[in-house]
Every structure is written in C-alpha cells, then in structure tokens.
Amino acid sequence: MSIFEGFLSTSETLAAFSDHNFVAAMLRFEAALAGAQAAEGLIPEPAARSIVGSCKVELFDVAKIVRDSGRAGSVAIPLVKSLKEAVGLFNAEAVPFVHFGSTSQDVIDSAMALVTREAVALVEADLAKAAQALLAHATQHAATPILARTLMQPASVTSFGLKCAGWAAPLVRSRARLADTARRALKVQLGGAVGTLAQMKGQGAAVRRRMAQELGLGDPGQTWHTQRDEWVALGCELGLMAGSLGKIARDIALMGQYEVGELAEPSEPGRGGSSAMPHKRNPVASMVALAAAGRAPQRVAALLAAMPQEHERALGPWQAELAEWPQLLMSAHGSVRALATALPGLQIDAARMLANIERLRAELPAEAADEWFDPALAAHAATIVHAQVRDLQDQLESTSR
Known part of the structure; x- marks a missing residue:
C-alpha cells in the first residue's frame, strides 16, 4: 500500500x-x-x-x-x-x-474468503449508513425546490428530496445484491x-x-479452483457500488462549487484544507469516492480477464486475481466510508437553491419561467419522495434481517 x-x-x-x-x-x-x-x-x-x-x-x-x-x-x-x-x-x-x-489453492482461497467476509461486512454497514443519511435528507427536503440539470444545463424545477431519494436507491439495491452475491461467493475451498x-x-x-x-x-x-464465476460476480457488484457512489460524489462536487453553492461537505478542523489557500474547503469525501469510481473498473476488468484459467489449476490468471482482489475491496470500502461519514452532516443551503432558481427566472420570458421554473413545482415531488423513502426503508430493513 x-x-x-x-x-x-x-x-x-x-x-x-x-x-x-x-x-x-x-x-x-x-x-x-x-x-x-x-x-x-x-x-x-x-x-x-x-x-x-x-x-x-x-x-x-x-x-x-x-x-x-x-x-x-x-x-x-x-x-x-x-x-x-x-x-x-x-x-x-x-x-x-x-x-x-x-493443496495450496484450498488454503489461500478459503483464507481470502474469510478476510473478504470481514471487508464486505464493513462495506454493507457503511452502505446502510450512507443510504439512511440520504433518506433522512430526502424526507426533510421532500418539497425543497432545486434546479434539475440535464446535459449540465438547467432543465426544470425538482425537489432536493427527490434527488436524495434517487441517490439512495442504487445504494439500497447494491446492499441487497452484495448480501446475496456474498452468500454465494464466500465458500470454503x-x-x-x-x-x-x-x-x-x-x-x-x-x-x-x-x-x-x-x-x-x-x-x-x-x-471451484478454476470456476471463478460466483467469486468474480462479487467483485463486479463492488465495482457497480463504486460507480453508484461516484455518481453521488460527482453531483455533490458540482453542487458544491462556489458559483453554485447549494451543498457543502461537513466542516471540521483539518478536513479539506489547502496547503496554500486558507480559504479553501475541498470536498475530500467526494474526492475519495470519485477516485474509487475511477479505479474500480480496472480492478473488475482484471478479475474478468483472469477468468479463462487453465484446466484444473491456473498458471498466472489466479495469481493476478489474488493481487487485484484486495485493491478492489480497499477502494470500495474507502469510497463508501467517505460518503457514509460525510452525508449525515451534508450542509444543504436551501436558500441558495431557491436563489439559483430565481436568478434563472429573471433571465427568461415570464411564460417559460412559470412553466418550467416555478419553485412551487417542487411540491409535486413530495408525494413521490415520501413513497420512495418508505419503499427504500423497507428494502433496507429487509436486507438487514
């Protein structure tokens, strides 16, 4: 390391x-x-x-x-x-x-399953924390108006709660799939x-x-010496999770830019500082999650590339898999831990969200402003948000049982 x-x-x-x-x-x-x-x-x-x-x-x-x-x-x-x-x-x-x-592979594969079980349990626990934090924000801000952006441009008004519920959904699904895939993959050799x-x-x-x-x-x-499908499937699920976390991190980073100013990661001593500019607050949790999202596809690709293994024991592919596996788990847990730590204390500036809407409304013809960017449109999302939160909470509880 x-x-x-x-x-x-x-x-x-x-x-x-x-x-x-x-x-x-x-x-x-x-x-x-x-x-x-x-x-x-x-x-x-x-x-x-x-x-x-x-x-x-x-x-x-x-x-x-x-x-x-x-x-x-x-x-x-x-x-x-x-x-x-x-x-x-x-x-x-x-x-x-x-x-x-x-034989050697028996002891090594079984040991890898044992230590992977420890790591997956950590990932699942932090996934639950991250999802719960997002669902809490979704409930609190079910009708908080914010600009929805498509192709990086203002599209219409949505609610921040709907955005949070959308972020949470793949994490809840990922936790359920991880539990199921791990059950099939974590086996003695x-x-x-x-x-x-x-x-x-x-x-x-x-x-x-x-x-x-x-x-x-x-x-x-x-x-399962050279039948690696269920094992690699677990790696693929971790890669999917890293991608979902990276999407959340990308949105938070964009919404946290000074010119936008709608969100900020929690502020605490020593967090997100600069070596040269004391005024900076860098979004370090988003940075960690985005780094993992950038690295995980290469790790997963290496696992997939190692699957064509020779006869009853691999010469090279299994050894390559062993080297890549811990790196994937380390990145995956680093990503989810970073967001699980940051999301509960996410600083949400509802006033700035509204101000960004009003600034855009002032630049548009009245008809377009009222049809697409009336802040009251966010209220229509509230019912959808509450239904989504209930469903996602039920899924989380079901996976935890």
Whole structure:
C-alpha cells in the first residue's frame, strides 16, 4: 500500500487484508481441516489437537513467510512448512497429517474468503449508513425546490428530496445484491490436488461440510479452483457500488462549487484544507469516492480477464486475481466510508437553491419561467419522495434481517 493509496481506503480494510490477518486466516483453515478430518476418522485425534494448538499466528514469523512466498510461488508453501515445524516441536508424529489431502489453492482461497467476509461486512454497514443519511435528507427536503440539470444545463424545477431519494436507491439495491452475491461467493475451498479429494478416502465431502460450518463459510459441494464465476460476480457488484457512489460524489462536487453553492461537505478542523489557500474547503469525501469510481473498473476488468484459467489449476490468471482482489475491496470500502461519514452532516443551503432558481427566472420570458421554473413545482415531488423513502426503508430493513 503506497502513500498515495492509504487515504483512499480505511484502516479496517487495510487490517483485514494485512499480511498478519491473512496468515491468521490460513491457519484457521488448517485448524478447521485437521479438526474435521479427525472427526471423520481420517487422522488421529492427538495429531489434530497438536495441529490445532499450533495454528496460532503469534507463533509464526509472518514477514519471513511472506518473503519466502516469492521463491515458492505461493504463500501457502512456506506457511505449511512453518506449521509442520511448529507442530513437530510438540508432536513429531502429527507432522505427516498437517495440510493432509489439501493443496495450496484450498488454503489461500478459503483464507481470502474469510478476510473478504470481514471487508464486505464493513462495506454493507457503511452502505446502510450512507443510504439512511440520504433518506433522512430526502424526507426533510421532500418539497425543497432545486434546479434539475440535464446535459449540465438547467432543465426544470425538482425537489432536493427527490434527488436524495434517487441517490439512495442504487445504494439500497447494491446492499441487497452484495448480501446475496456474498452468500454465494464466500465458500470454503477444498478439492485437493485436482478436485477429487482422493486422499480422503470418500470422506472429503463430509470434511468440507464440517469445515464450512466451523469457518462460517458456505459449502460449495465441489471444488471451484478454476470456476471463478460466483467469486468474480462479487467483485463486479463492488465495482457497480463504486460507480453508484461516484455518481453521488460527482453531483455533490458540482453542487458544491462556489458559483453554485447549494451543498457543502461537513466542516471540521483539518478536513479539506489547502496547503496554500486558507480559504479553501475541498470536498475530500467526494474526492475519495470519485477516485474509487475511477479505479474500480480496472480492478473488475482484471478479475474478468483472469477468468479463462487453465484446466484444473491456473498458471498466472489466479495469481493476478489474488493481487487485484484486495485493491478492489480497499477502494470500495474507502469510497463508501467517505460518503457514509460525510452525508449525515451534508450542509444543504436551501436558500441558495431557491436563489439559483430565481436568478434563472429573471433571465427568461415570464411564460417559460412559470412553466418550467416555478419553485412551487417542487411540491409535486413530495408525494413521490415520501413513497420512495418508505419503499427504500423497507428494502433496507429487509436486507438487514
């Protein structure tokens, strides 16, 4: 993570995808594997206890595992080597049962699902906050007149509440789709060398079910080493969300220009300042969301490009996917957190909105001014706004249950 990326994400998502947390997730996989195999009679109970007892991240040199992964071509290889060494210190007889019947992609994909679950939960929580803030503004300003603009030019009068409800709708839909897509995508990976789980002597499916339950992941019923559709679908949903957030940010930035002056992001010490001009208040939340909207399509494109994977194990595409995935999640959560933080305190200047309408009315023939730019037209939107808010609130509550 470079100096130019850190402020575009969040500390929580950076922690979720940190080396330490990812290695800890891999160890959770190994502990669950040993426990499930012992329960199915595939490995001795004492061996499983020794393995589970050694799967504590504080016992491992995470930095060394990461360094060694470059030469090995996989972070799983030095991890398993270190785990065998740790187990061997206490129970040499248990060493042959470490990582038994599994493969590198099993542990890495499952660990990625575990840390992604953490990040997606953060995204969903902040999406709800952002949507709720917009729905509150929509209710309060259901009849507040504002210029609607098409092709960047004044079109007619609408209500600011209707605009807020329009901003909120894709966020509510995105949260529902994310929850559904994550449910299908966040699954344990266990297929052994080529997906047959042959070493587990017919008990592989039972082991996978137990592991899924222990890890809180779904059981896919089969390996998905090179079938990445449901996983990449989750990435696509994150890209869509980033685009929806970017649209809101673009509108806020435009409406916050000095010459327009209808909105402003919250004012607080140290927020949105300038190194040279003390009078400036830069819309930094919009900036973060727009940066994510600009970067997310490239990340999603990389995931899609990595889908044609060779036979039963990819040479290059899977590795490319692994590198892109955390970056997409980091940008996505940075975007939604920025707006979830800014939207509740959005400074709304209804008087300036009205003044912009009146200034335009003064420049138009009376007939056109009354037909298209009468502030009273906003009142017609109020009924629509309240109905939309009720529907969106119901959708939010339904997704939360």
